[in-house]
Amino acid sequence: MADYTGGGQSYPYTRLRRLRASNWSRNLHAEASLSAYDLIWAVILKDGHDVKEPVEHMPGVYRLSPDKAVEAAAMAQGLGIPALALFPYTGTEERSPGGGEALNADNLMCRTASAIKASVPDIGLICDVALDPYTDHGHDGLLEDGIILNDETVDILCQQAVLQAKAGFDIVAPSDMMDGRVGAIRRALETEGLTDTQIMSYAVKYASSFYGPYRGAIGSQNVLQGDKKTYQMNPLNADEGLREVALDLQEGADSVMVKPGLPYLDMVTRVKDTFRVPTFAFQVSGEYAMICAAAENGALDREKTVLESLHCFKRAGADGIITYFALEVAELLAQPA
Numbered sequence: 001m002a003d004y005t006g007g008g009q010s011y012p013y014t015r016l017r018r019l020r021a022s023n024w025s026r027n028l029h030a031e032a033s034l035s036a037y038d039l040i041w042a043v044i045l046k047d048g049h050d051v052k053e054p055v056e057h058m059p060g061v062y063r064l065s066p067d068k069a070v071e072a073a074a075m076a077q078g079l080g081i082p083a084l085a086l087f088p089y090t091g092t093e094e095r096s097p098g099g100g101e102a103l104n105a106d107n108l109m110c111r112t113a114s115a116i117k118a119s120v121p122d123i124g125l126i127c128d129v130a131l132d133p134y135t136d137h138g139h140d141g142l143l144e145d146g147i148i149l150n151d152e153t154v155d156i157l158c159q160q161a162v163l164q165a166k167a168g169f170d171i172v173a174p175s176d177m178m179d180g181r182v183g184a185i186r187r188a189l190e191t192e193g194l195t196d197t198q199i200m201s202y203a204v205k206y207a208s209s210f211y212g213p214y215r216g217a218i219g220s221q222n223v224l225q226g227d228k229k230t231y232q233m234n235p236l237n238a239d240e241g242l243r244e245v246a247l248d249l250q251e252g253a254d255s256v257m258v259k260p261g262l263p264y265l266d267m268v269t270r271v272k273d274t275f276r277v278p279t280f281a282f283q284v285s286g287e288y289a290m291i292c293a294a295a296e297n298g299a300l301d302r303e304k305t306v307l308e309s310l311h312c313f314k315r316a317g318a319d320g321i322i323t324y325f326a327l328e329v330a331e332l333l334a335q336p337a
């Protein structure tokens with residue numbers, strides 16, 4: 001009789017390639033998964049009608065007028081994308097030192113949210129709470145003698161968040177990095193009876209060069225004075241990001257975000273492992289532009305690289321990803337394998 005004893009947990013008895021040997025086995029043993037439900041589609045808006053204007057450095061991304069955004073929302077919903085994150089292009093005429101357009105109840109963001117909710121009521125809508133699309137200096141807060149004023153900015157952000165929630169946004173996402181803003185916004189929403197509005201905090205947001213194409217997309221590129229290092233985080237810091245998350249949760253955030261995405265995946269994992277709360281990552285404009293540029297010059301396969309990048313977010317622990325690729329990827333995922 002053959003002797004079946006012996007062996008153990010090492011080679012040649014353990015061969016990890018066994019599980020990788022065929023497509024069905026790789027699928028069966030995949031630890032993470034990606035579906036359209038994981039995607040939040042980042043969409044840029046521009047005033048007007050029937051506008052679909054290409055964004056520089058972001059092939060496949062367009063500035064959409066409200067009517068086009070409604071069509072986009074319907075398409076997204078049809079593919080299972082749960083939510084859209086909207087961002088407004090604002091020309092220099094509508095910008096001012098105090099960013100007053102942010103508090104115009106009839107501004108582009110509010111009008112678009114109402115229009116989408118009127119015809120695609122079941123899609124989630126997310127908006128930034130920050131002043132950068134509306135200030136003539138391009139900063140997220142009020143600027144006085146070269147300093148970004150914290151508490152004065154927070155007062156305005158509270159009003160902005162209330163206005164946005166009333167216009168139909170389901171999730172307000174403070175992206176400004178002022179101290180104390182999440183708690184203040186939560187109190188403002190409660191006071192207004194907006195108890196079901198979610199706060200997704202841009203908790204771990206770095207002062208990053210990867211935002212370059214976005215600033216062009218929303219019209220901030222040539223207006224931004226200086227940099228955002230006095231309020232956005234230093235890319236060298238990780239522990240500080242955990243403090244940011246702890247505070248935002250304490251102040252009433254429902255979910256938190258790490259931004260940018262791929263270069264900061266360590267933070268996605270640390271935040272998820274530490275707090276076990278809904279954790280999102282933003283694959284920002286510069287990440288989009290890099291993949292597109294490499295695909296256009298033939299260095300990378302666009303489809304495969306995009307999918308891999310999103311798989312990596314899921315493996316790292318993200319519950320979802322805000323990405324300009326959302327529609328394209330949802331279409332891919334809808335195709336039979």
Ligand code: PBG
Binds near residue numbers: 130211213
């Ligand atoms: C504004 C904001 C930025 C992004 C989202 N909201 C840029 C910035 O903080 O300067 C970046 C998005 C992207 O690059 O895709 N607070």
